[in-house]
Amino acid sequence: MDSDIEESLKKRQRKTPFLGDPSSRKQFEQFAARPYVMGEVNFMQEEDIRLEATRARFSNVLKRHGELTERLSRDSDKMIFDRLQKEFEAARASQTEEICLDGEEWNDGLLATIRERVHMEADRKAMPVDSNIVSAPHFQERITYKVGSKVICCLEGTRIGIQYETSFAEEPRELYHCVLESKSFLEKMTVLEHTIPFFLPIREAENDLLSSNAMKFIDYIGELLQAYVDRREQVRLIKELYGNQIKELYHSLPYHMVEFVLDDSDCKVTVSLRYADLVSVLPTRIRVLAWLSKKSGINATTMNRKENGVLGSHQNPARLSYAEDALRTMSLPEAYAEIVLNLRQALQQIFQQRSPTM
Incomplete structure (x- = not known):
């Protein structure tokens, strides 16, 4: 009776070796995980392609709208x-x-x-x-x-x-x-x-x-x-002065909604401005977010650290309060200069605060 049970267990181990062998189990898990990772990468690539296509179509619509308006x-x-x-x-x-x-x-x-x-x-x-x-x-x-x-x-x-x-x-x-x-x-x-x-x-x-x-x-x-x-001249002036840094600038016809991206070597900053009404010259609803670049030298140690298999909180965008305050009280060209001047220092402080303690 005992010999029959032992023989049965041996047969099962031969069919599924990872149950009895830890190294085989690990190898199997890695193999099983591989298609999932590849699928995730492919999904992200497809999402990027779709996003770029949507962005291109939207830019074309804006261009045609501007031509029609003119x-x-x-x-x-x-x-x-x-x-x-x-x-x-x-x-x-x-x-x-x-x-x-x-x-x-x-x-x-x-x-x-x-x-x-x-x-x-x-x-x-x-x-x-x-x-x-x-x-x-x-x-x-x-x-x-x-x-x-x-x-x-x-x-x-x-x-x-x-x-x-x-x-x-x-x-x-x-x-x-x-x-x-x-x-x-x-x-x-x-x-x-x-x-x-x-x-x-x-x-x-x-x-x-x-x-x-x-x-x-x-x-x-x-x-x-x-x-x-x-509002129109403020937008025109930042395009004239900082056109090499500003990407993806969009605005409504009355310029009461303005959005643009500041492309910095350390990060990408998105700026969204909304004006309370059409007689306002300073925005009232402001959101400025910064995504740290993978090539950035800021807090590089933290960028490579993982906790519980998940990337640290630095991967989430940082809200730049100092930039929002500047946009709320200064003209757009003045606020832009203030943002760029203090950007690196502000990012360093934010991501140091987010860094997990050693």
Whole structure:
């Protein structure tokens, strides 16, 4: 009986040698694990290929979108701009006085006076020629009002024109126009035409503000345009100054969402910026993450250490709080310079804190 049991065990060991031989067991486990590792590598490679393909398609979509945007705005908007610009230049050339307004001098009462003057002038031109009316001094006045970066003047008919001057770093940028009209002094004004970029919400502002507070509408459009130019020029400037370091830069048309990658020798840093609204020039939602490069000299000892068969926590991205603070309080070019200047030191501190104790 015992001999039969021993013989049975020997046969089973010959069929599955790893059960009785530790070295054979280890060899079998390594062999069994090999297809899994290869499969994992292949899966990661396939994921990388798919990611690159998606990124290429997305970049192509953005490029085509930009070309379409330029084509849509290039012809018709340029014609409107040229016509309105000539009309504004003619109005300013014929002015008898330009009044600069500060603070409380620009108010609803003054805007009502401008509206009244426009309608009186239109009524006068519609009446038969009367030498007494024509010679009246107030009909001969051509007054233009300058309020900060806005120029307000009376145009032909019952139209009020506002020209917005934008700037960046105290240098002039584009001019924009908005023409308001009302059928009578008592009726609400409407936006007749404008040269404001189509992706800025002028129609929403017209519905929300113009009928109830025309002065607030005029001021808001000025803030909207200046903030847009500020955000756009900040992005343009970092591309101009640091284009060799910045990769994969994406932004929305109004530049209220901006993302880019800083490609450093020690790490790859992703920056994501969101602005609270379209009149903001500094972002409010900021996320800056850094992935340490395998070739980095920072904390190289920790990079090679494993715990419980899993790579240490340094493989997870590090959130760069100092960079987020800089972006929250400085212009984008200034914050970028601050980030690059302190990047290596910040990474060293972060990954030293993450390093397991020896």
